[in-house]
Amino acid sequence: MTEVSHSGVDDVPEGMEKIRYDDQTVRLFVFATIFWGIVGMAVGVIIALQLVVPETNFHKYFTFGRLRPVHTNAVIFAFAGNAIFAAVYYSTQRLVKARMASDLLSKIHFWGWQSIIVAAAITLPLGFTQTKEYAELEWPIAIAIAVIWIVFAVNFFWTLKNRREKHLYVALWFYIASIITVAVLHVVNNLVIPVGWLESYSIFSGVHDAMVQWWYGHNAVAFVLTTPFLGLMYYFLPKAANRPIFSYKLSIAHFWSLTFIYIWAGPHHLHYTSLPEWAATMGMVFSVMLWMPSWGGMINGLFTLRGAWDKVRKQPELKFFVAGITFYGMATFEGPMMSVKIVNSLSHYTDWTIAHVHSAALGWNGFMTFGMIYWLLPKLWKTKLWSKALANAHFWLALVGILLYVIAMYSAGITQGLMWRAFDESGNLMYDNFMETVTAILPMYWVRLVGGTLYLVATCLAVVNLYMTIRKSKEEGRDLSDPVALVPVPAWKHKDDEEAPEGADGTVDPAEGGERQPRWDDWLYSIQEKVKHGWHRALEGWALMFTILTLIAILIGSVVGIVPLFTMKSTVPEIESVQPYTPLEWEGRDIYIAEGCHVCHSQMVRPLVSEIERYRDYSKPGEDIYEYPFLWGSKRTGPDLARVGGKYNHAWHALHFKDPQAIEPDSIMPAYPWLFEDELDLSRTSRKLRALQRLGVPYSDEEVDNAEELARTQAEQIARELGSQNPDFAGLENKDVIALIAYLQRLGTDIKTDEGDQ
Amino acid sequence: MSRTSPEDSKYPDVIIEGHDYDGIKEYDNPMPAWWLWIFYATIAWSVFYIAALGAGWIADYDTQLERGKERIAQKQAAAAELAPVIEVNEETLTDLLDDQEALSRGADVYATRCAQCHGAEGQGGIGAPFDDDDWLFADGLVSQFEIIRDGLAAEGMPAHDRMLDDQEIADVTAFINSF
Secondary structure, three states, X not given: OOEEOXXXXXXXXXXXXXXXXXXXXXXXXXXXHHHHHHHHHHHHHHHHHHOOOHXXXXXXXXXXXXXXXXXXXXXXXXXXXXXXXXXXXHHHHHHHOOOOOOHHHHHHHHHHHHHHHHHHHHHOOOOOOOOOOOOOOOHHHHHHHHHHHHHHHHHHHHHHHOOOOOOOOHHXXXXXXXXXXXHHHHHHHOOEEEEEOOEEEEOOOHHHHHHHHHHHHHHHHHHHHOHHHHHHHHHHHHHHHOOOEOEHHHHHHHHHHHHHHHOOOHHHHHOOOOOOHHHHHHHHHHHHHOHHHHHHHHHHHHHHOOOOHHHHHHXXXXXXXXXXXXXXXXXXXXXXXXXXXXXXXXXXXXXXXXXXXXXXXXXXXXXHHXXXXXXXXXXXXXXXXXXXXXXXXXXXXXHHHHHHHHHHHHHHHHHHHHHHHOEOOOOOEOOOOHHHHHHOOHHHHHHHHHHHHHHHHHHHHHHHHHHHHHHHHHHOOOOOOOOEEEXXXXXXXXXXXXXXXXXXXXXXXXXXXOOOOOOOOHHHHHHHHHOOXXXXXXXXXXXXXXXXXXXXXXXXXXXXXXXHHHXXXXXXXXXXXXXXXXXXXXXXXXXXXXXXXXXXXXXXXOOOHXXXXXXXXXXXXXHHOOOOOOOOOOEOOOOOOOOOXXXXXXXXXXXXXHXXXXXXXXXXXXXXXXXXXXXXXXXXXXXXXXXXXXXXXXXXXXXXXXXXXXXHHHHHHHHHHHHHHOHHHOOOOOEHHHHHHHHHHHOOOOOOOOOOOO | OOOOOOOOOOOOOOEEEEEEEOOEEEEEOOOOHHHHHHHHHHHHHHHHHHHHHHXXXXXXXXXXXXXXXXXXXXXXXXXXXXXXXXXXXXXXXXXXXXXXXXXXXXXXXXXXXXXXXXXXXXXXXXXXXXXXXXXXXXOOHHHHHHHHHHOEOOOOEXXXXXXXXXXXXXHHHXXXXXX
C-alpha cells in the first residue's frame, strides 16, 4: 500500500482501488501553522517585554491588556489549531484509506479559519472582547467559528463514512472526541446577548458564568491542546519511528478514562472563590484521577520507542516527539498537583500558572507540532529535508528557551505567592505594599523574555528549513500533484454482494462462500461474530456508535458538574445591599473590559487570612449577581480590585492612569493617557441597560430610558469632585476616565463589612 | 507475528493480527500494572477525600479561615504585649521633632508610604503639601498622628494602623514637620 506518484498508476489490479490523497490542503495548513506560530510567539515576546518595560505599551491599541488575548488566541487557535488540522487532514485520509470527502469543504475550512484568525487579530486590539479566556472573540466571530467547525466536522465524519478501513485507529478516536467536544463547549460558553455588532453580554453572571467559563476553559486545554495532539502522536510517532504502538489495551483504557474524566476538572480553576466548595472539590478529585489517564498517552508514546532510541539520535523529528511527550508527562503530573486546594492556594493568580501553561504549550504542543512538520516536509514536498543540522539546532535552542522560560516563571510564581501570604512575627503582612512583590520578581521576568525570544528565534530556523526544502523540491522538479495509493477494495462494505461475503474483520474468506439456509438464531451468531475480537473492536468498526458514546462520555460530566449549580438556590445566597451598577459605572466597566484591565487585575478576594488582611473581606457569591460577564480574573499582575472602591480618592486614580510611575516608581502598569482625551460615548448606554434588564438586572424602565442623562449627571458630579481634589484634572466630565473612576470607586462598596465578619 | 523489541522487555510484544493502519501495527501488551494501580489509588483517594471533607476530618474553607485568623490574632496579641508602649501626646511628639534618630526612621517610612501622595519633598500632590504651615484637617501633632493612623476616608487619605505601629507613626509625624 505504498503511495506512488500520480503518473505511476495507470492500470489498477483486480481487487484494488485507486485513491488520491489531498495533500495540498495539508501543505496550506502547514504554512498557516508556521506563519501564525511566528506571529503568536512574536506577540508573546512583545507582551513579555511590556511587563518589564512598561513604556513599550506604546499605543492605545497595543497595551498589555489588549495584546495578551491576541497572544493566547494566536498560539492556541492559530498555531496549534492549524497544526491540528494539518495532522487530521494528513493522517485521517491515510488511516481510513479515503480522500477527504469534499475538496470544497476543505477549502472553506482552511480559508474560513484563517479569516477568523485575522478577524481576531483585528478586533482584540480594538478592545472588542467577551473577556472570557480563550473565548474572547465577539459573537459574530464566535458564530463564524461554529460554522467553520461544523464544516470541518462534516468533512471529517463524511470521510469516515467513506472509509475503506473498517476499524478506526486510536488516533481517530481522539480526533472524534476533540471535534464533538469543542463544538459543545464553544456553543455553551458563547451564549451572549448582543448589544451591538461587536458588543455583547454573557447570559450568565457571576458564579454561574465563572463555572461555565472554566468548564469551557479547562476543556479547551483538554480538547484542543491535548486530545488532538494525542491523536497526532498516535499517527506520526509510530510512522516516524517505524515501531508498533506499545499497547492497544492501554490505548482503549486511557482514551475512555481521559475523555470521561477531563470534562469534570474545570472547577479546579476556581478554588477558594465564590464557587461553592463542593463544586471545586469535584474539580479537584477528578483532576487527580486524571493523572494516570493522561500518563497513558505518555507511556504509549515513550514505550513505543523502546528499541528505537538510536533513531532518536538520528532523526530530529523523533527528538521533538520525545521531548514533547516528556513535557506532556510533566505537565499532566503538575496539573493534578496544582488542582489540590492547598497547592492551588499558593499557585493561583501567580506566574506558576504561566509556567505550567508554557511547559505544556511550548514543550508538548510546540514540539509535537514541529516534530510533525519536520517529518511531513519531505513527504509533502517529495524531497529530503534541506538541513537536518538546522532542525537539530532548532530543537536545542528551543529546549534551552523553554527551560529558561519555565524555570524563571516557577521561581517568580512561587516567590510572589509566598510573599503575598507572608506574615511577620507581629502578625502583620510582611509585604503589604503589593509592588514589593512585583519588584522582587522583575529579574525573573527578564529571564522569561530571553527564554521566549530564544524559542521564537528557533522557530525562525524552521521557517528557513521550510523555505529551503520547498526550493529544493522545485529545483529538483518534484511532482506535487495528489499522491495516489492502491488499496484493496473493502469487502466489508458490500454486504449484499454475493461474491464478497463478509468476514468479521472485513477480509474476504473464500472458505465461507458457500450457500446455506438462513436459521432463526443467525442473529445471535452474527453478534458473536461481531464481538469475537472484543466489544471494543466491534465499536471501532462502528463510527457512529463510537461518536455517540464519546458524546455521552463528555456530557455526563458536563451535566452533573453544571446543572446542580444552576438549580440550587444555596449557590448564591442573596445580599440585600447589593445593587446594580449605575449607567455611568456600567460604561466604566465596559472600558475596563475593553482596556483588558481584568488581564492583570483579579476581582475575587479568597477566604484566606493573607487575603482578607490585604484586601479586607473575602468576596461573596451574592456580590456577583449583576456581573455579566464575571470579571474574577485568573492572574494578579497587579493587586486585586474587588474592594478598591473608596480606597483612594479620584485624583489618585486620575494620576495613576496618567502616569502610574508617578505614584509607584517601579509600577509595571501601563499608562492610559488616552482616557483623558477620548470622549465618553453614552449613545448605547440605554441599549446596554435594556439588554441587562432582559437578563434580569432590576433596572426600571425609567432608568433604562434616561440612562444617558443619569450617566451625565453622575459624570458631572465626579468630575467636580476630581477637579476640586486636583485642579490639574478639572473639566473631564465628558471623558472616558470619569466613567472608569466611577466604576472603580463603586467596587466592593455595596458590602459594608470589615475584616471578614459577615 | 514478530518480535522486534529488545530482548529484555518485560512485555510479550505480540503484534495483534489484523491491526494495520497505514503500516502502523499494535502490540497486544497489557497495561503496565503500576499505571493501573496508581489509577485505582487516585480513585480511592478521591472517594476518601470527599468523605473526609463531608465528615469534617479535612478542614473546609470556613474552618481553614477561622484557624488562620486565630493564628494571626494570637501573633498580633503577643506582639502587642511586647511592643513598646509609647505614650502619644503633644509633649512626646514635640520631643521627637529634634530627635535625629526618630527623624531618620520617619524619613524611611515617609519614602515608602507617603511620598507617592504627598511628594518626595513634601510638596504635595494627591495629598496636601507639608512644606508650608497650613493644615487643612490637622490641628496639632496629636491630630496629625491620628489622621495618619486612622486616615481620612472621605478625602482619600488611607489609614495606616495596619501597616505601621505607633512608634513608626510618631516618627513619621515628626518627620513631616521637618520639611
